[in-house]
Amino acid sequence: MTQIAVLGSTNMDLVAYVERAPQLGETVTGREFRTVPGGKGANQAIAAARAGATVSMIGAVGHDAYGVRMRETLEHSGVDTDSLRTIDCPSGTAHIVVDDEGGNAIVVIPGANGTVDHLAPGDEGVIASADTLLLQLEIPLPAVVAGAEAARRHGVRTILTPSPTRTLPSELLDNIDLLVANEREAAALADRADPRDAAADLLGLVPQVVVTLGAAGSLYLTRDAAPLVIPAPRVTAVDSTGAGDTFVGALAVALAEEKPIREALSWAAAAAALAVQREGASTSMPYRPEIEAQYTA
Template identity: 60%
Template sequence: MLQQMTPAAIAVLGSCNMDVVAFADRAPTLGETVAGRRFATIPGGKGANQAIAAARAGGAVRMIGAVGDDDFGRALRTVLGEAQVDAGAVRASAEPTGIAHIVVDARGGNSIVVIPGANGTVTSLTAADEAIVANSAVLLLQLELPMEAAIAGAAVARRAGTRVILTPAPVQDLPPELLANVDLLAPNEHEIAQITGIDEPREALRAMLEQVPEVVVTLGAEGCVYGARTQGGTLHVPAPKVEAVDTTAAGDTFVGVLAVALAEGRNMQEALRWASAAAALSVQRAGASTSMPKREAIDAFAALHVAPG
């Protein structure tokens, strides 16, 4: 593993939500009521999750987004601060803080309904926001903010030479003007199937390489598969075998930690292995931000469970 000297500069343009989580043996079907085991409110949102994951992995992270002037918003600011995420560019909105309603089943699977709230007010970047993006090695984007914000952020990053990693969730049409400025697309297997209409992940990955230079598809317990337009074939990185408690934050942990690894100059295979180790650690604990491991834990786990090479 490379030894970090200066923290990698990571910008995150994304959502801040309070996760309202119900734990049950299984999720209810339409019109059905089931008994739950436990309830929790946990700070999250794909943007905040990726920011916290990257900060705990050793990145110097700055977050751009919005929360409401309410208890959930104050709790999110506190959690970001405790993770050493610079939240100075997280705006205060008259809209309430965004909410994610999550049901987690006995196998750790989840279903999620997101209500944007304050996130929906972030439709453009300020000059200060643009400076944060331009002065970072990597910009992390997701689609829980309005599309125009993602398009604007990616365009600023491209002009500045900042690497853009996009998590295309929740799935929606991806405008050409966004994809033109994305360096690495990071969907899960379900998202890339919805985007391309192709169920087989490797085939879907190859189809997406016609639109973006690099794609990594997360496959849950099967790990991830990566491909680049300039290379032939795909690279499969298996996931360490663990007992999953809650998979809610696995994808965001993977992407946040991957961003740090790439910003530090690790090669793609090593970066994917390190990110996979972090994701495997995260699924062994409940919650989103509460489950994300620190750098020392990732290194120790990877040394024991991830094959080198």
């Protein structure tokens, strides 16, 4: 079975659902509040596990009720948490506002994630045994770089989600095989407004680039083939939180299973389309039979 390692964050998502997000200095009344296990690392781990991979999560949670619940949620989805350490500090949290159009705004408080600034004993072995390593930027950059370097030493594919966006050092980019960014992230990284221009510039830094375009699908560029634009299924979005992580987790599984790139991207888009029709991040992520049914619909 496909083996995927995830080095990244675990957060408890504190989600407020509102008709519209407040402007600066404004108070609005929400219709609902939920606590949902999330974090980009945990989300991608859950998405990949539900899509059919054997997944190991490397990271940290706090010694609190949020940490207990996040570990349980990962394990319930089939994610191995032996490398998810428990730290004597609060777990990470993400404070999310979701409007009635399905859009969101997020503030992340790192908590225990901020202690993941290096690979702990045993982490490199977990990475070495994987087909693919998934990385994001919600933990300290030195750990992300160390993970990418370990993956390169062992011939493991690396996929980076550059979120939250920051300047990426060459020692990280030199060890990334595929960068998956949304339109805003790509624009910020490349200082380009147009997604195609941004993707083309990013292709000078890594061998393959995917820019997700929301309802418009995704754009794929590689150095040895023509660009691909993959449409997304037409659905009504309820909550886009976690959709990008669902896409990445499913894409990692498809690529590890050696699906052709066009099929892999369409399969990942089918998974993300299912996720946006449900509320929450980890709670919205589909299982493999659902993805297959959406993909063939």
